Amino acid sequence: MSRAVLSLGSNLGDRLAYLRLAVDGLAEMLLAASPVYETAAWGVTDQPDFLNAVIIVESGSVDEWGWLRRAQELEREAERRREQRWGPRTLDVDVVTVDDVRSDHPDLLLPHPGTPSRATVLIPWLAVDPTAELPGHGAVAGIVETLPAEDLAGVHRRDDLTLR
Numbered sequence: 001m002s003r004a005v006l007s008l009g010s011n012l013g014d015r016l017a018y019l020r021l022a023v024d025g026l027a028e029m030l031l032a033a034s035p036v037y038e039t040a041a042w043g044v045t046d047q048p049d050f051l052n053a054v055i056i057v058e059s060g061s062v063d064e065w066g067w068l069r070r071a072q073e074l075e076r077e078a079e080r081r082r083e084q085r086w087g088p089r090t091l092d093v094d095v096v097t098v099d100d101v102r103s104d105h106p107d108l109l110l111p112h113p114g115t116p117s118r119a120t121v122l123i124p125w126l127a128v129d130p131t132a133e134l135p136g137h138g139a140v141a142g143i144v145e146t147l148p149a150e151d152l153a154g155v156h157r158r159d160d161l162t163l164r
């Protein structure tokens with residue numbers, strides 16, 4: 001049995017439909033889905049706003065590599081093109097954590113190394129699981145408190161949009 005936290009992001013085309021594609025594709029394994037957030041782009045800032053969300057999934061037959069494979073299959077279904085690093089995309093599915101698994105394999109870094117600094121992951125994650133812990137870093141609630149105010153200001157909950 002493994003439980004994974006996945007982050008979803010989209011900033012091209014019908015953004016909500018792409019997030020829903022991911023949720024629908026994992027429906028049988030879905031434990032919880034966060035609210036949807038409209039977020040200012042980080043990394044490459046000259047690109048459209050993203051929709052971001054976090055989902056929690058569980059399966060008796062999928063390990064961490066299986067979750068990565070599922071994530072990449074969903075990106076392919078969304079016809080994602082790999083062009084610019086941190087550039088616009090129809091769908092990004094990152095494996096944030098799988099239980100307490102640590103991995104330094106470059107194809108599957110766990111926990112995902114961007115997590116501690118990304119308000120676009122931590123805020124949805126905290127909303128769907130207020131007791132969440134990031135292995136090696138402690139409570140997500142505590143990490144969020146350390147983020148710069150400007151990062152928090154770029155993340156807006158969209159209660160008019162739902163994943164299910």
Ligand SMILES: Nc1ncnc2c1ncn2[C@@H]1O[C@H](COP(=O)(O)OP(=O)(O)OP(=O)(O)O)[C@@H](O)[C@H]1O
Pocket residue numbers: 068071082085086087092093094095096106107108109110111112113114
């Ligand atoms: N935890 C992880 N989740 C998803 N992909 C990962 C993870 N760790 C390593 N990777 C690898 O990252 C590579 C590039 O991923 P991708 O193009 O989605 O990066 P990105 O979304 O632009 O940037 P970032 O990974 O910083 O969010 C993939 O080949 C994948 O194998």
Ligand SMILES: Nc1nc2c(c(=O)[nH]1)N=C(CO)CN2
Pocket residue numbers: 008009010039040041042043044049050052086087092120
């Ligand atoms: N707001 C926001 N910005 C981003 C995001 C994202 O999911 N949300 N993903 C990126 C590449 O992984 C680059 N920049």
